[in-house]
Amino acid sequence: xxxxxxxxxxxxxxxxxxxxxxxxxxxxxxxxxxxxxxxxxxxxxxxxxxxxxxxxxxxxxxxxxxxxxxxxxxxxxxxxxxxxxxxxxxxxxxxxxxxxxxxxxxxxxxxxxxxxxxxxxxxxxxxxxxxxxxxxxxxxxxxxxxxxxxxxxxxxxxxxxxxxxxxxxxxxxxxxxxxxxxxxxxxxxxxxxxxxxxxxxxxxxxxxxxxxxxxxxxxxxxxxxxxxxxxxxxxxxxxxxxxxxxxxxxxxxxxxxxxxxxxxxxxxxxxxxxxxxxxxxxxxxxxxxxxxxxxxxxxxxxxxxxxxxxxxxxxxxxxxxxxxxxxxxxxxxxxxxxxxxxxxxxxxxxxxxxxxxxxxxxxxxxxxxxxxxxxxxxxxxxxxxxxxxxxxxxxxxxxxxxxxxxxxxxxxxxxxxxxxxxxxxxxxxxxxxxxxxxxxxxxxxxxxxxxxxxxxxxxxxxxxxxxxxxxxxxxxxxxxxxxxxxxxxxxxxxxxxxxxxxxxxxxxxx
Amino acid sequence: xxxxxxxxxxxxxxxxxxxxxxxxxxxxxxxxxxxxxxxxxxxxxxxxxxxxxxxxxxxxxxxxxxxxxxxxxxxxxxxxxxxxxxxxxxxxxxxxxxxxxxxxxxxxxxxxxxxxxxxxxxxxxxxxxxxxxxxxxxxxxxxxxxxxxxxxxxxxxxxxxxxxxxxxxxxxxxxxxxxxxxxxxxxxxxxxxxxxxxxxxxxxxxxxxxxxxxxxxxxxxxxxxxxxxxxxxxxxxxxxxxxxxxxxxxxxxxxxxxxxxxxxxxxxxxxxxxxxxxxxxxxxxxxxxxxxxxxxxxxxxxxxxxxxxxxxxxxxxxxxxxxxxxxxxxx
Numbered sequence: 142x143x144x145x146x147x148x149x150x151x152x153x154x155x156x157x158x159x160x161x162x163x164x165x166x167x168x169x170x171x172x173x174x175x176x177x178x179x180x181x182x183x184x185x186x187x188x189x190x191x192x193x194x195x196x197x198x199x200x201x202x203x204x205x206x207x208x209x210x211x212x213x214x215x216x217x218x219x220x221x222x223x224x225x226x227x228x229x230x231x232x233x234x235x236x237x238x239x240x241x242x243x244x245x246x247x248x249x250x251x252x253x254x255x256x257x258x259x260x261x262x263x264x265x266x267x268x269x270x271x272x273x274x275x276x277x278x279x280x281x282x283x284x285x286x287x288x289x290x291x292x293x294x295x296x297x298x299x300x301x302x303x304x305x306x307x308x309x310x311x312x313x314x315x316x317x318x319x320x321x322x323x324x325x326x327x328x329x330x331x332x333x334x335x336x337x338x339x340x341x342x343x344x345x346x347x348x349x350x351x352x353x354x355x356x357x358x359x360x361x362x363x364x365x366x367x368x369x370x371x372x373x374x375x376x377x378x379x380x381x382x383x384x385x386x387x388x389x390x391x392x393x394x395x396x397x398x399x400x401x402x403x404x405x406x407x408x409x410x411x412x413x414x415x416x417x418x419x420x421x422x423x424x425x426x427x428x429x430x431x432x433x434x435x436x437x438x439x440x441x442x443x444x445x446x447x448x449x450x451x452x453x454x455x456x457x458x459x460x461x462x463x464x465x466x467x468x469x470x471x472x473x474x475x476x477x478x479x480x481x482x483x484x485x486x487x488x489x490x491x492x493x494x495x496x497x498x499x500x501x502x503x504x505x506x507x508x509x510x511x512x513x514x515x516x517x518x519x520x521x522x523x524x525x526x527x528x529x530x531x532x533x534x535x536x537x538x539x540x541x542x543x544x545x546x547x548x549x550x551x552x553x554x555x556x557x558x559x560x561x562x563x564x565x566x567x568x569x570x571x572x573x574x575x576x577x578x579x580x581x582x583x584x585x586x587x588x589x590x591x592x593x594x595x596x597x598x599x600x601x602x603x604x605x606x607x608x609x610x611x612x613x614x615x616x617x618x619x620x621x622x623x624x625x626x627x628x629x630x631x632x633x634x635x636x637x638x639x640x641x642x643x644x645x646x647x648x649x650x651x
Numbered sequence: 652x653x654x655x656x657x658x659x660x661x662x663x664x665x666x667x668x669x670x671x672x673x674x675x676x677x678x679x680x681x682x683x684x685x686x687x688x689x690x691x692x693x694x695x696x697x698x699x700x701x702x703x704x705x706x707x708x709x710x711x712x713x714x715x716x717x718x719x720x721x722x723x724x725x726x727x728x729x730x731x732x733x734x735x736x737x738x739x740x741x742x743x744x745x746x747x748x749x750x751x752x753x754x755x756x757x758x759x760x761x762x763x764x765x766x767x768x769x770x771x772x773x774x775x776x777x778x779x780x781x782x783x784x785x786x787x788x789x790x791x792x793x794x795x796x797x798x799x800x801x802x803x804x805x806x807x808x809x810x811x812x813x814x815x816x817x818x819x820x821x822x823x824x825x826x827x828x829x830x831x832x833x834x835x836x837x838x839x840x841x842x843x844x845x846x847x848x849x850x851x852x853x854x855x856x857x858x859x860x861x862x863x864x865x866x867x868x869x870x871x872x873x874x875x876x877x878x879x880x881x882x883x884x885x886x887x888x889x890x891x892x893x894x895x896x897x898x899x900x901x902x903x904x905x906x907x908x909x910x911x912x913x914x915x916x917x918x919x920x921x922x923x924x925x926x927x928x929x930x931x932x933x934x935x936x937x938x939x940x941x942x943x944x945x946x947x948x949x950x951x952x953x954x955x956x957x958x959x960x961x962x963x964x965x966x967x968x969x970x971x972x973x974x975x976x977x978x979x980x981x982x
Binding site: 464 | 853
């Protein structure tokens with residue numbers, strides 16, 4: 142079977158002011174297939190997607206759709222050819238109904254008056270095509286993320302899309318929602334749609350796509366059927382080198398290390414009663430499915446959520462944590478999961494972000510900042526974090542995702558914590574930055590910080606932690622210790638997280 | 652490696668147009684000075700310059716404080732009403748106490764002080780409405796402004812409050828080195844707020860509160876307290892401006908200061924402080940105020956029909972907002 146290419150990209154190059162984003166790209170996308178694009182951040186995969194969907198115009202080269210040359214100047218030109226895009230962030234009208242969102246721009250009117258009955262019929266037709274179950278009158282903002290994705294997919298189909306470009310569509314989804322979404326993508330393929338699937342999640346790509354193209358620094362490294370690839374071969378191609386050592390060498394925790402953080406009889410909304418001990422220099426992994434209460438526990442320990450009962454002791458002393466300010470004073474720091482919403486002040490400088498939680502350490506009388514003290518500390522931190530570029534006055538939104546994550550980390554390294562809770566520390570960063578962050582976590586533990594590592598990537602917990610706790614339905618249901626030099630057992634953790642024996646088939650993404 | 656390259660791209664992308672977006676206000680004020688100096692001989696005299704600064708003090712005070720409110724993520728539409736309340740209260744105290752022999756000597760001082768304090772208190776009240784009661788900042792200050800003005804009407808019974816004691820004029824009309832006190836007060840206020848914004852912990856918290864309140868809270872900052880204080884500062888500024896007005900004219904009226912809140916916010920925007928919060932600077936607002944005053948002054952000196960002035964000012968405000976939007980699209 143040799144399907145004709147729906148999209149053909151010939152010798153396309155595109156450069157931004159100082160960077161060559163795409164260099165002589167040649168690519169054909171087959172009709173009816175799922176074609177994945179993978180690569181590190183900045184490799185050019187999103188840019189390539191934007192060229193095909195008319196958001197970016199190439200400097201040189203040709204774009205052929207169904208064999209005809211196209212010069213898109215606006216996304217709406219591509220839309221006319223049936224090309225739509227679904228991006229990482231969900232872009233819907235949150236306060237409007239599902240029906241209105243799906244048919245946005247495709248409303249059926251008579252003399253400007255909406256024809257609800259006909260719109261409902263059209264909606265039914267679309268739903269039948271995909272087999273989704275959605276209430277047309279539900280407000281979109283109340284739906285789960287996976288259902289919101291369904292609305293976006295329906296919207297794309299309503300616009301008569303033949304090609305749907307998906308750019309990191311599962312980045313914001315929880316594991317179970319991801320599974321639902323992947324099924325959606327397969328059903329789209331079955332109904333004859335072509336999909337370009339851009340993703341960081343290699344296992345997802347391998348399970349889903351027919352063909353995968355690996356990109357690096359604006360080049361295409363290779364295009365191959367996914368059957369011929371493995372996660373390791375893809376990572377090697379992306380990095381241009383083998384990644385034997387993703388995780389830093391494990392430094393065993395001292396068996397006699399002091400318990401520096403202790404929780405006794407904690408009770409809080411959504412959590413079962415629990416006790417918890419963290420030792421200096423030990424990395425404790427906290428695993429569990431999304432919704433198992435990991436983040437809720439973390440927020441409670443950080444004073445951002447109120448507890449109902451229980452005692453918290455830091456270095457043996459009982460502390461009252463009613464606010465994040467209390468926690469910071471007590472030496473309990475937390476790296477939040479969402480860099481943009483909970484973590485960084487995007488318009489502010491690197492310097493302002495780094496010193497924000499620790500202003501009391503650099504101000505003198507009257508709250509006036511000692512610039513010398515601040516400058517010295519920021520200089521040290523930037524060196525340690527290896528932020529590129531190391532310019533304290535640069536605003537954070539000019540940094541790449543990986544460097545932003547380093548700044549977010551640095552915010553909590555300004556002063557050494559006793560306990561450091563890190564919630565999904567490598568979400569949305571590329572492999573190079575991941576490795577740097579793992580090093581940082583291991584180094585902090587070496588310096589005697591007790592670390593609570595929350596991660597949905599069980600591999601991360603296995604690779605870094607000395608000990609793993611597993612949460613399910615608001616309770617800590619299992620605890621595993623790594624052997625002297627051995628590793629934690631990934632499958633055991635998964636089983637505990639699911640509370641079943643089917644964990645191996647569960648498809649938790651790594 | 653890709654990171655270095657993309658950072659390099661970012662830097663070189665800050666080309667001439669980006670520079671114009673960021674510093675256009677300096678160029679605009681500078682050009683206006685050149686044009687006006689060339690068009691009118693009277694313009695560049697020290698006397699006229701001091702005059703412009705004096706006339707700018709009302710908008711100046713309120714706009715400089717509005718900068719802080721806006722950076723912290725708020726809006727204050729009640730400053731015009733606070734202006735009226737403060738000026739009325741100050742004038743009433745000066746008038747009524749001044750009529751009693753034993754208090755006559757302190758009456759002006761008490762009037763000024765209480766008038767300013769009332770402004771500050773009303774501002775803090777706005778802050779509580781916005782933070783503690785979580786009322787949208789536009790709606791809260793729009794309605795509180797109506798209430799404040801209503802109180803001004805109630806206590807004056809719509810009558811002009813006249814002060815006869817000439818000592819009451821000293822605050823606004825007094826001069827140091829040929830310049831009115833008003834000039835020192837508003838420029839001093841701007842200097843102090845500028846220092847607070849860029850050199851103190853509280854200043855950093857103001858930027859943090861407007862940029863990302865959730866991240867600020869999770870960094871151990873009491874965002875509600877920070878925002879409340881910014882409203883207090885705004886009320887303080889409106890209070891000072893109101894008291895200065897009562898002092899200058901020796902009278903106060905419940906309907907004074909209408910529209911001050913809008914023209915002040917316009918000055919902030921013209922200066923280039925983003926209405927989205929989280930970024931901006933006091934010097935920008937000072938230039939924004941000057942731009943508005945220069946246009947006014949220039950139209951007067953050149954005897955242009957005043958009808959054109961409003962259209963011209965409105966267009967400049969539109970231009971400033973459009974530039975702000977453009978800047979945001981780029982980042």
